[in-house]
Amino acid sequence: MYGGCQDPSCVDMGRLQNKALEVLFESGYHLGGRKWAFPADPANYREGRRTRDDIDQIVIHTAEGYTGGLTTFQDPGRGASAHYAVEWDGTQVQMVADEDVAWHAGGNIGTNDRSIGIEHAGFAYAMQPNTETEWSRPMLRSSAKLVARLARKYGVPLDRQHIIAHAEVPGQSHTDPGPYWPWARYMTQIRWYYYRPYVLGAAGALGIGWYLLRRRQKRQV
Numbered sequence: 001m002y003g004g005c006q007d008p009s010c011v012d013m014g015r016l017q018n019k020a021l022e023v024l025f026e027s028g029y030h031l032g033g034r035k036w037a038f039p040a041d042p043a044n045y046r047e048g049r050r051t052r053d054d055i056d057q058i059v060i061h062t063a064e065g066y067t068g069g070l071t072t073f074q075d076p077g078r079g080a081s082a083h084y085a086v087e088w089d090g091t092q093v094q095m096v097a098d099e100d101v102a103w104h105a106g107g108n109i110g111t112n113d114r115s116i117g118i119e120h121a122g123f124a125y126a127m128q129p130n131t132e133t134e135w136s137r138p139m140l141r142s143s144a145k146l147v148a149r150l151a152r153k154y155g156v157p158l159d160r161q162h163i164i165a166h167a168e169v170p171g172q173s174h175t176d177p178g179p180y181w182p183w184a185r186y187m188t189q190i191r192w193y194y195y196r197p198y199v200l201g202a203a204g205a206l207g208i209g210w211y212l213l214r215r216r217q218k219r220q221v
Ligand SMILES: [Zn+2]
Pocket: 060, 061, 062, 104, 166, 174, 176
């Protein structure tokens, strides 16, 4: 834990909601919709050619700040980066390409090599439930959608051994995303977005089947 904001009263909500967007509008690349790119400085990650076979974990972080690390990852002396940030309003930002190795999990334990790291706006200990600063629902939904897309693309299993907290990476000292991250709801949302295309496809097929059956029945009358 760092950043020193451990209580809801120390969070400036206006800044939390707007600061990253100001930075994006000024210096980011709009990819369409609520997706942006804001490339990290190449000194902050290792170029790689990772494919589906190399990636099997997604690591959840909180930025302990307002901008999801956007500007700090531009600083070539930072020595850290993450692939994505999801902002308080649900805006998604890509900072490092999936195939490259971002330095987000710490240490030399191999987690960086096999994972994709996602930062979230907010503070691990200040986003307490039933306060005005509790984890943003649009951010959680957007993040779940992003994780579902990545899990499908890279074959990451939808369980807590493969979708993990930074705190759960062996041998490091970070505690994010902290005790208030709503893991049960978040994992349910990830599964919903993951299976939704199949559910909708099956529902569509059932609907067509029902329609054809009805037509046949009518003709027989
Ligand atoms: Zn972290």
